[in-house]
Amino acid sequence: xxxxxxxxxxxxxxxxxxxxxxxxxxxxxxxxxxxxxxxxxxxxxxxxxxxxxxxxxxxxxxxxxxxxxxxxxxxxxxxxxxxxxxxxxxxxxxxxxxxxxxxxxxxxxxxxxxxxxxxxxxxxxxxxxxxxxxxxxxxxxxxxxxxxxxxxxxxxxxxxxxxxxxxxxxxxxxxxxxxxxxxxxxxxxxxxxxxxxxxxxxxxxxxxxxxxxxxxxxxxxxxxxxxxxxxxxxxxxxxxxxxxxxxxxxxxxxxxxxxxxxxxxxxxxxxx
Amino acid sequence: xxxxxxxxxxxxxxxxxxxxxxxxxxxxxxxxxxxxxxxxxxxxxxxxxxxxxxxxxxxxxxxxxxxxxxxxxxxxxxxxxxxxxxxxxxxxxxxxxxxxxxxxxxxxxxxxxxxxxxxxxxxxxxxxxxxxxxxxxxxxxxxxxxxxxxxxxxxxxxxxxxxxxxxxxxxxxxxxxxxxxxxxxxxxxxxxxxxxxxxxxxxxxxxxxxxxxxxxxxxxxxxxxxxxxxxxxxxxxxxxxxxxxxxxxxxxxxxxxxxxxxxxxxxxxxxxxxxxxxxxxxxxxxxxxxxxxxxxxxxxxxxxxxxxxxxxxxxxxxxxxxxxxxxxxxxxxxxxxxxxxxxxxxxxxxxxxxxxxxxxxxxxxxxxxxxxxxxxxxxxxxxxxxxxxx
Numbered sequence: 001x002x003x004x005x006x007x008x009x010x011x012x013x014x015x016x017x018x019x020x021x022x023x024x025x026x027x028x029x030x031x032x033x034x035x036x037x038x039x040x041x042x043x044x045x046x047x048x049x050x051x052x053x054x055x056x057x058x059x060x061x062x063x064x065x066x067x068x069x070x071x072x073x074x075x076x077x078x079x080x081x082x083x084x085x086x087x088x089x090x091x092x093x094x095x096x097x098x099x100x101x102x103x104x105x106x107x108x109x110x111x112x113x114x115x116x117x118x119x120x121x122x123x124x125x126x127x128x129x130x131x132x133x134x135x136x137x138x139x140x141x142x143x144x145x146x147x148x149x150x151x152x153x154x155x156x157x158x159x160x161x162x163x164x165x166x167x168x169x170x171x172x173x174x175x176x177x178x179x180x181x182x183x184x185x186x187x188x189x190x191x192x193x194x195x196x197x198x199x200x201x202x203x204x205x206x207x208x209x210x211x212x213x214x215x216x217x218x219x220x221x222x223x224x225x226x227x228x229x230x231x232x233x234x235x236x237x238x239x240x241x242x243x244x245x246x247x248x249x250x251x252x253x254x255x256x257x258x259x260x261x262x263x264x265x266x267x268x269x270x271x272x
Numbered sequence: 273x274x275x276x277x278x279x280x281x282x283x284x285x286x287x288x289x290x291x292x293x294x295x296x297x298x299x300x301x302x303x304x305x306x307x308x309x310x311x312x313x314x315x316x317x318x319x320x321x322x323x324x325x326x327x328x329x330x331x332x333x334x335x336x337x338x339x340x341x342x343x344x345x346x347x348x349x350x351x352x353x354x355x356x357x358x359x360x361x362x363x364x365x366x367x368x369x370x371x372x373x374x375x376x377x378x379x380x381x382x383x384x385x386x387x388x389x390x391x392x393x394x395x396x397x398x399x400x401x402x403x404x405x406x407x408x409x410x411x412x413x414x415x416x417x418x419x420x421x422x423x424x425x426x427x428x429x430x431x432x433x434x435x436x437x438x439x440x441x442x443x444x445x446x447x448x449x450x451x452x453x454x455x456x457x458x459x460x461x462x463x464x465x466x467x468x469x470x471x472x473x474x475x476x477x478x479x480x481x482x483x484x485x486x487x488x489x490x491x492x493x494x495x496x497x498x499x500x501x502x503x504x505x506x507x508x509x510x511x512x513x514x515x516x517x518x519x520x521x522x523x524x525x526x527x528x529x530x531x532x533x534x535x536x537x538x539x540x541x542x543x544x545x546x547x548x549x550x551x552x553x554x555x556x557x558x559x560x561x562x563x564x565x566x567x568x569x570x571x572x573x574x575x576x577x578x579x580x581x582x583x584x585x586x587x588x589x590x591x592x593x594x595x596x597x598x599x600x601x602x603x604x605x606x607x608x609x610x611x612x613x614x615x616x617x618x619x620x621x622x623x624x625x626x627x628x629x630x631x632x633x634x635x636x637x638x639x640x641x642x643x644x645x646x647x648x649x650x651x652x653x654x655x656x657x658x659x660x661x662x
Contacts (some may be wrong), residue, residue: 011411013448055434055565056551058446065433076565103550105563129550131294133278134286155454165408170556179292181449 004124004148004171007046008207008228016264017224018046020209021256022099022233024067025050025084026076027126027242036240036250041093043256048093049126049231052081053098057175059128061183063234063241076107082120089121097124097150097171102134110141118145124171125149132165139168150174150209155196159203166204172229175200175210183234184213191220197226221262232259273517275584279467281553282590284583287466289446289553291398296453301468303373308475313368320364321479322518324397325354327361329480330341331487332647337627341634343641346496347617348484350508350648355390357620357649358480358508363390363459365476367398370457377452378402380459381445383410383438384574385417386620386649387461392426402426406443407437410574417653435568438578442552462505462537463582466553470582482513484644492642498633500525501594501646502625504540504576506585508648513594518556526585527629529571530598542568542581543589543596551580557589572657573621575649599625605661607631608651620649 011018021040025033033050034069040048057064060266085096098117105113105127117125125147130138132151142149148170153162156176166173177193178184200208210223211231215238220230238246239255277535279285287297307313321327329352334345338371350358368410378400382388388404395402404421411418418428434440442465449458463477465472478486481499490495499516503526513514516522531539539545542557549558551566559567559579570577588594604621612618619627624644630645637643651658 056439056443058443058552059450061447062433069434072565103558103560103566104564107547107549107560107562128290129288129553131287131289131291134288152291154290154294156292156295158295161294176290176292178525179453181290181447184451193503 004047004095004150005207007056007095008172011046012228013268017227019044019208019263020044020047020049020229020231021236022049022051022231024053024064024071024237025081026053026071026074027067027237028070028248029074030084032074032244032248034087035246036252037084037088037093039249040255043253044260045094045256047097047229049086049097049099049233050081052078052098052104054101054104057101058180061181061234063238065185078104082116085117085122093193094195094264095123096121097126098122099126099128099270102127102130105138110138114138114141114145114147118147119183123148126174132161132168135168142168152176153155153200155179155192157246159199163203166200166206169206172207172209173200173204174231175208175227176212177210178213185197188219188223190215193223194226208255217258217262221257224263225265230263273465275471278377281587282583284556284586285467285470285554287465287553287606288449288550288555292450293446293453296449297466297468303369305470307369307372307385317365317368317417319352319389321361325360325364326352326397327479328483329353331484331491334615337611338631338634342639343634343637344486345630345634345645346642346644347647348480348512349646350480350646351617351619351623351650355393356652357390358511359387359390359461359479360393360509361479362385362461362473362476362507363387363394366457366459367394367400370400370459370644371398373457375455375457376400377456378459379445379448379452379456381438381441381461382406383441383577384653385410385421385654386575388421388426388428389424391459392421392424395426396424403429403448404428405441405448407435407441408432408449409436410438410588414574414653417438439566446552462507463465463510464505464552464554465581469552470584473507473513474584477507477511478514480508480646481513482660485515488642488644495519496644497524497641498523498525498643500527500626500630500633500643502527502544502576502622503581503585504529504578504622504646505580508580508646510582510584512646513588517593523632524588524593525629526594526596527625528596528598529573529576529625531570533600534598538570539598540571540576540578541598542579543585544598546579554583556583556586557581572604573625575620575622576625592634597629599628603628605658608658618651619647620651621654623648
């Protein structure tokens with residue numbers, strides 16, 4: 001498995017930001033998720049965040065929360081999630097980062113969860129409800145199993161704290177682009193996100209990936225101009241909601257293509 | 273005891289929230305420490321409790337209920353508070369904090385509606401707009417309280433995600449707080465959530481235990497042998513326990529909702545039937561499956577119908593300082609009826625759990641023993657449901 005930093009470095013040599021897609025494991029069903037992963041991979045997605053369904057997702061808006069509930073309702077369990085990672089990895093796809101709330105990890109066992117994630121072929125682990133102070137045990141265990149743990153900074157994070165978070169983050173820093181939860185509608189405040197990224201640049205040399213509320217090619221293009229990676233989740237799930245199988249995968253392909261094109265610097269004013 | 277700097281009572285507590293809320297929790301923590309060290313804060317709080325809430329609440333000696341037992345049953349009458357339950361003690365204190373911090377809007381979750389009504393009440397009193405998040409199922413079940421909140425000027429937002437009950441209302445209130453963290457104060461209703469909430473809410477409910485201890489000493493010249501309170505999230509219990517925590521001879525009993533019986537899997541007994549997990553920002557006991565998915569709680573009492581419990585209760589269970597038991601729906605209902613008929617007081621169904629256990633406990637105690645029970649709220653809100661059950 002390549003280190004996450006290498007993924008961002010590769011994108012940079014290709015004069016673009018990395019494109020990171022978030023999908024929910026088991027939504028609408030595990031087989032379709034696998035098709036979606038294939039399509040994302042074929043379209044040129046650099047990294048995939050695979051959501052581990054959880055019934056009480058505090059950091060997620062209604063689109064991802066509903067996806068989690070659908071996945072749980074159709075019986076998706078952790079072994080299905082690991083199996084998806086394993087089957088995806090068999091095709092040398094884009095690296096997978098598991099995106100899980102803390103309680104499923106804690107209950108399953110921190111050591112066991114990180115070990116089985118790594119054995120399945122995951123490259124990283126993001127835990128949206130684990131603030132820096134609570135990450136020590138999980139980071140240690142993830143480290144043993146060579147799982148990288150990107151950490152999140154928010155617009156409300158003060159610089160001294162952001163520096164500590166960046167210092168502890170593995171692979172990249174996840175820059176939450178607005179106050180609130182995932183799936184916000186309306187255009188992001190690009191000026192504010194730009195300032196946020198510029199501030200982070202002074203604090204760290206690690207790659208900076210921006211997420212929360214990015215949904216359209218113009219949002220992606222604007223942010224790709226100054227960030228190392230762009231994360232799209234809710235809008236992607238919304239694009240295939242209600243579909244299954246090949247039709248669903250096709251919708252995903254059609255949706256991400258213009259987003260991935262938009263990550264190229266040549267389209268941006270910042271790099272011209 | 274104070275939790276440690278990371279918000280832990282032993283191994284329970286902490287701060288498990290999205291990064292976006294950390295700054296707000298740190299700001300709140302600083303404001304709490306500053307306010308608690310300021311006699312002016314407590315002066316204002318106490319004046320409001322006296323003139324507006326109606327404190328001190330009475331300590332009532334039962335005359336006919338459990339009269340066949342030798343021990344004396346004492347009721348700490350939180351039902352006599354303005355808005356009818358202990359919830360107002362906390363709402364007053366947090367509204368004072370919100371004003372002190374310059375926040376211009378209150379948000380709150382509610383299950384049965386008691387906490388929502390308390391927050392709507394202080395919102396009206398302080399002139400602060402209030403948004404209450406309430407599971408869609410609860411909105412349906414507790415339509416009278418929805419009307420009361422609206423009458424008081426609050427906006428009630430039905431939450432239709434997940435099980436559409438209290439657990440989901442808390443999720444939603446946290447989400448909304450993430451968005452409006454700069455101008456909003458989240459008035460959490462129980463000793464749950466991320467640090468400093470379990471500590472903050474305890475300190476604001478401690479008045480129950482402090483008054484009760486003083487009243488016991490004044491009236492009877494001795495401490496109770498036992499202190500009994502119902503536990504959902506656990507705020508009335510922790511408030512009552514706090515007055516006696518250093519009196520090692522006083523036994524502390526927390527009564528969880530056994531629902532249809534803990535063995536059936538249909539209960540709200542997080543301490544009795546749950547396991548250690550993380551819910552709503554802290555590590556405590558949680559009703560959950562083996563992969564950490566939170567189960568739905570079941571109780572006849574909406575105020576106890578919660579799959580988690582405050583971290584300090586988890587700590588007290590572990591240390592053995594408090595003992596946790598459960599009472600089923602049927603037992604609580606029977607005590608509810610019996611208590612109404614023998615004392616002329618209609619208790620909340622939540623409180624009826626504590627009353628049912630205290631009656632049982634009284635049969636094991638002698639004539640010199642005082643059993644102090646938290647009558648945490650009045651039961652008018654439960655009449656429709658009790659009528660339904662026949």
